[in-house]
Every structure is written in C-alpha cells, then in structure tokens.
Amino acid sequence: MARFKCRCDCEVFSLPSNANRDLGIFLVFTGLVGGVPLYYLYRVLLLQTPVWDWRKGAALGLLLALVGLALLAWTRRCFRVREGQVEVRDGLIRRSVRYAYRDHPVIRLQTLEVEGRGRPVELWQVMLVDGKYEFLLDSRPNQMQESRCLAEFLAKSIGCPLRVRREAGAQLDIEAKDLDLPFSERVHRDPSLLGPRLPRPEPFPIREEIAGSSRTFRWGIRTSSLLSEMTGLFLAALAFSVVPLAGPQNQEYSLLDLARLHGDFVYFQVVGALFALALFLQFGYQVKVALGPDRIRARTSLWGLPLWSRSIPMGELEEILVRSLSQCTLLQFVSDEEIFSLRVLRRDLAEYLASELRHAIAASAKDPAVGQV
DSSP: OOOOOEEEEESSEEEOOOEEEEHHHHHHHHHHHHHHHHHHHIIIIIIIOOOOOHHHHHHHHHHHHHHHHHHHHHHHHEEEEEEEEEEEEEESSOOEEEOOOOOSSEEEEEEEEEETTTEEEEEEEEEEETTEEEEEEEEETTTTHHHHHHHHHHHHHHHHOOOEEGGGGEEEOOOGGGGTTTTHHHHHGGGGGTTOOOOOOSSOOOOOEEEEEEEHHHHHHTTTTTTHHEEEEHHHHHHHHHHHHGGGGGGGGOOOHHHHHHOOOOHHHHHHHHHHHHHHHHTTTTEEEEEOOSSEEEEEETTTTEEEEEEEEEETEEEEEEEEOOSSSEEEEEEEOOEEEEEESSSHHHHHHHHHHHHHHHHHTTTTTTOOO
C-alpha cells in the first residue's frame, strides 16, 4: 500500500480533495482546445481588429491548462479544531463549514462497503459524534491510512476518544492520550485490547513456528483465497464460450459451436494453457509473517523469489486488525506511517493469527530484555 499523502502541522490537517476537479478539467480542456480561438474572438469582437498573433492565443491556452492542472493536483481539504468546533475548508471557492460540539464529543472511524464501477469499494468515513448528533467530516474510498490519520489528529486536537470498529462489530474507544502509544504499551493500559486467546481452528492449513519470543506463520495459495478467484475466472471464460453470438444470415453461434464447426479449438487450448500456467505459478506462492523482538515482518514470494515485503518496528505498531470484505478477509498491521494487509481465506484463521500475534507481543513486552539488539 502506498504511503499516505497528507500535511499536518500543530493546527491544520490537510488531505487531497476533488472539490475543484470539475473546474480544473474545464480549464485544461478550454486551454488545450479553445485557447487560440478565444484569443481570436477577443481580437475580432472586442478590439475589432483583424490583426492577431496565434502565439499569444497558444500562450493563453497554456496558462489556462496549467491553472487547471494546478487545481487538480494541489486542491486540499483542510481541517482545523477551534474552540468548541471543527472547521472544514474544501477547495478554493467553497466557504468553510463549522461543526460545533459540546461536552462529550467522540471521533468515529467507520467503513462501508459499496459498489463502484462493478466492484466492491471500501468507503472510509470520519464522523464527529456529539450525543444524538452525528456529522460526516470526511469520506474517502479505499484510503484507510489517510482517514485513520485524520481521525487521530481530530481526536487528539479535541481531546476526545477515537471510536473504531474491531472484530465481530465490537466498538472500541481509544483515549486521546493513548493514540500515539505502540500496541505493546497500549495493551498494558487496557488489557481488553488483547481479547481472549482463541483456540486453533480446524482444519489449519498454516505452518506455525515458535522459537523463544519469535513466531513465524506461513501459508500458500489456498489460504490466501487466490485459488478460488483464479478458478472463477477460468469457469467464466468457459461459460462465455457457450454464449450465442450474432453470426451471418441472422444465425447465432457460440465459440464452442464455431470450434466444432471448423475443428479449431485454439480458444480452449489458450484458456487451458493459461489456467495451467497460473496454477503452476500460484502453487509456488507463499506468505510469511514473522514476529521478532524488534519488528514484525511480512513477505510474499513465488517459488522462493521475493515479490513483496513490509515491516513495522514494534515501537511503531499500533494495532493488528481483522477485516472482512465480500471477497476475502484481511489481516492488517497498522502504524502511523504505513498499513499493510494480507489476504486470508477464512475469517477464523485471520482471527486466530491476530490473537496469537497480539498475545505474543504483550508477553514479550513484559520482558525488559525484549527489544534489545
């Protein structure tokens, strides 16, 4: 996951915004297409002179396009906490909006799964809750890092709890003073963050290794839910081959009919070869999560060749989450700087992994020697 793009000082937190997107696109289009014609019309209609220079029109068009690109690239949504209110300013033209709160406000970070362009999209929302009143401060698709950082900034600026959703729909309130603490310290202040230690689910297709305070978990394609998706694509390609298509003389033929008619089964041979190649490659796919004394590491590899790797120092790890989506379950490791996710086929497996890692971190933090290099 890419690192988030936000700006934060002591008083203002800003994030990229699409508030001026339409105006920016209009200026870019006008500059590229209408710069020269607009300058010509200005000379002929307003100055009433047939003498004009197309280079000045091109310069005007370039200026308009640059202004439009600047609006697209640098428009920001800014948040400021003042006395008893949260002020939100979005873009250059819109007026600031102020949301007032009273005695016991709460910042809530929540997610909704919606449909976007035919696929599920996570919509992250930052809410200001004040008694029976709820105000939507920000909403962003597939941007957990930005939304989480904004929620923490607002909670710390107001001095109120941050409410987040954990496993099984449970709500957790984190006090503002604890938001910057690493997970190993936070659990000792609030042992409820650990939750119960879960029994190992069966079947358990994950290899587990324990060496002192270190824990390592490994799993492959079946546990990552990639095999079911790849098989679904293969079946969809086969189903498409029997769909009737328009042919000559108002006759309808499917790809299977045409293959039988002409004795040409290239389509099915290519699909089968691609499926076999994908199986060969993905059966060499492996995920590894290693908990060490100083950091937690995650890596994916294909037949031993590294594809992706991430790590978070134990002093920066703030949470280990389990989140269920319509297509898979995610095991997530969260810090202020980065969030990375690993796919797990079953929710009970992800919850067991999260539980084991949390309890291992808490047990290691009790030993003063842990963490020394």
